[in-house]
Amino acid sequence: MTVPVLYLLDASSYIHRAFHAIRGLSTSDGVPTGAVYGFTQMLLKVIKDAAPQYLAVVYDAKGPTFRHDMYPAYKANRPPLDPGLKVQLPLVRQMVTALELPAVEMEGYEADDLMASLAAQAREQGFQVVLVSGDKDLFQLADEGVTIWDTMKELKLGPREVAEKLGVAPEQVVDYMALTGDSSDNVPGVPGVGPKTAAKLIAEHGSLDKVLDAAADMKKSKLRENLLEHRGQALLSRRLVRLAQDAPVRFEPTVFKMRKPDPAVLTPVLARLEFSKLMNEFAAPAAAEEATYGRISDPAKLEAFLQAAKKRGRLSVDTETTSLDVMKAELVGVSLCHEAGKAVYVPVGHQLKKGQSQADRRAALQVLAPYLADAGLPKIGQNLKYDLSVLKRAGLVVNGVAFDTMVASYLINPGRASHGLTAIAAEFLGRSMISYEEATGGKNLSFALADLDKATDYAAEDADVALQAAEKMEPMLQEAGLERLFQELEMPLVPLLSKLEMTGVALDVDQLNELSKELGARLDEIEIRCYRLAGHQFNLNSPQQLGKVLFEELGLSQIKKTKKKTAYSTDMSVLTLLAEEHPLPAGVLEYRSLAKLKGTYVDTLPTLVNPETGRVHTSFNQTVTATGRLSSSDPNLQNIPIRSDLGERIRACFIPEPGRLMVSADYSQVELRVLAHLSGDPLLVRDMTSGLDVHTQTASRLFDTPPEKVSKEQRARAKTVNFGVLYGMSAFRLAREQKIELAEAQAIIERYLGRYQGIAAFQQKNLSQARELGYVTTLLGRRRFLPAINYRDRQAREAAERMALNTPIQGTAADIIKLAMLKVDEMLAKEFPEALMILQVHDELVFETPEGQVEKFAKRVRKVMEGVLELKVPLKVDVGWGRNWSEAH
């Protein structure tokens, strides 16, 4: 039979090391978590590597110990506990508890003493003991049954290794340390005696007592005096470093037996700490019992359920489909819930097995339709935009879209890594959920093929969790002052975005294909030219290979390294500089710009045209950006080129239906106007109101030149400064951008903030708010947490400062255009029912409208957009139109 092994883990040793090793980790709302994370990782590593059967985490006593009675100055040199660490200590205990690990602590004793005492008892009961710690105090315990494992240094120390390391046997370690002392614990030892001398003395005489007895006869006068004079101090030191093996703890194998953590307990702790990676590892196993939720296949029963929902005044809705792509997804089932824990699933498109039944699709949808369309029945759900689109395609209109948990989670904390329902369930309800894989029995299997019982549990749970999460979130939105933003802006946007996505935009595919051929030919030429210049073929798309050619073979000047310093940078700025030395970089630049546009847009866009609608349907994501902007993906239509000629030709491929025109309306200088409003700076407000050119005015003030005498170059410089202010620019960057000395750049920024004192004050206000409250806000109260703003890590802190300066501006601009989308949509419904909103590109809205009404349409759109909010400066909108998106600009 194998000998059982007990692992005793020194918590403090690892907490401190983790705290210092991992700086700058915190939850997205600002609770530091580096020490907990590091500690947990280390703990899991021990569990994984050693697979211990018996283990305990051992803590130091919170208050003084018996050593303080012996020696009041014990550990007196320790600086006070860092507050960032102090707040994590209870979190570590929570984590250990949640992992269901046995823990030991005792008033008056340090962890080392408890470990020594437990080890002694475990040895008597026939256990081997491993002391998991980095603390050398424990070396004294090493013997044939006790080893010390320092996981950080990957060291396992038995008596032999201790003897090798210190030069004395484990039982001599206390005597040795009595001579050397321990500066971290303020144990004095004997002055002038370090590790070398101590080891030599102990080896020669055998013990401390014998060393002290022999002191008087020693030859080295300094050593002799020190030993004689500090004899008492040495004896005291030995008492301090000797671990108590008689602490009143009891080793009971059953108590120290490892258990498996319960996901239901662990999940909420991991969620609160935002340890999402660990959360995946500990995901709850399948709850593969019989269905706990109900299933409805009888239309009459569905009717009754919906009547109850109507009476209760709310309905949580979730759809199951065959695809994540809404424009391809077919409805498979609908889950509904109006009372926590009592959701139902209505399958309408499953492939059934023998003996199973589902609702007749048409009958079920017919019953559902009036309830979904009932604006007086508030709808709740997760990512309702998706369900709205799916249901719309199934012929069902949804009104009364009241509470989207994904959107609510985003407003409560836009910085969270995920606003998925699983994350929300963990964070707000402390529960885990059935995974899609479990429900369908595979990763990418269609939901229509899923086992009906599993599908029911999975689907119904979504509706149930959304309902319950919404109840939790509602008061949190109130508390944070986000209620109006949620109710009046973000929620009304949900159906509008659904509509926008479903509308899509038409492409001139023939033109794109033509462009592709032309670009292909030009790329071939450039490629050949580049190979000739390099002397051989290589992959022009590989920065790594290019770096080798440029810097190793051709010997061009190395200008900068990449972020990770692993390679030479070959980005645009570098190649532009190198173009003066050699013709190859210019060729690569040309290749890159063409290849980029060809690969990303010209060749890709046509493949994304939906065969049913003949149009491209992007996703407008409402819960992605940290500032409140929308983002666009699959494809991203918010970064279609505009600056180059080729970009214009790509934009020209975005076209309206025949007989209609493309209309583009964009806010002019919206961020500067927002800055003027938020800061109230008198000069900027005056400039933005007067209609004069704002960059010329800035140049005039920066360079002490009358506006009419401002040169083109001065205006351009002022423009970059104005932009820089919006982004929280550093002097360093400005100097590089404008190719001027750092000192000059500093002077320009100082002069700017001196002239625009309202802006300087606004910046200070944002910084202090972020430091004190931990977040910044936009005009409509949108929040962004910036935990890093109080970090010691300078780079992280300064990045957070720039975010604190930029976010209120960018976020307010986002608030404004979202408001504009809603107001324009209302206006369109009343006045231009044939017009369609097509795209939003941050400060621009794109429409298509019948040719005949375009001028009147443009006028009305401008009026509505300019009037969405009354600011200290007017909002200005430019409207253009044409036969394609390019012409509309």
Place this chain on the structure above:
DNA sequence: CGTCGGTCGTAC
């Protein structure tokens, strides 16, 4: 053969 981090480049 798929995943994922790094690099680069487009937009506002």
Place this chain on the structure above:
DNA sequence: GACGTACGACCGACGT
């Protein structure tokens, strides 16, 4: 050692 916010193509290392 980077002025803010995104998305995505491509490469190449890494793990299965």
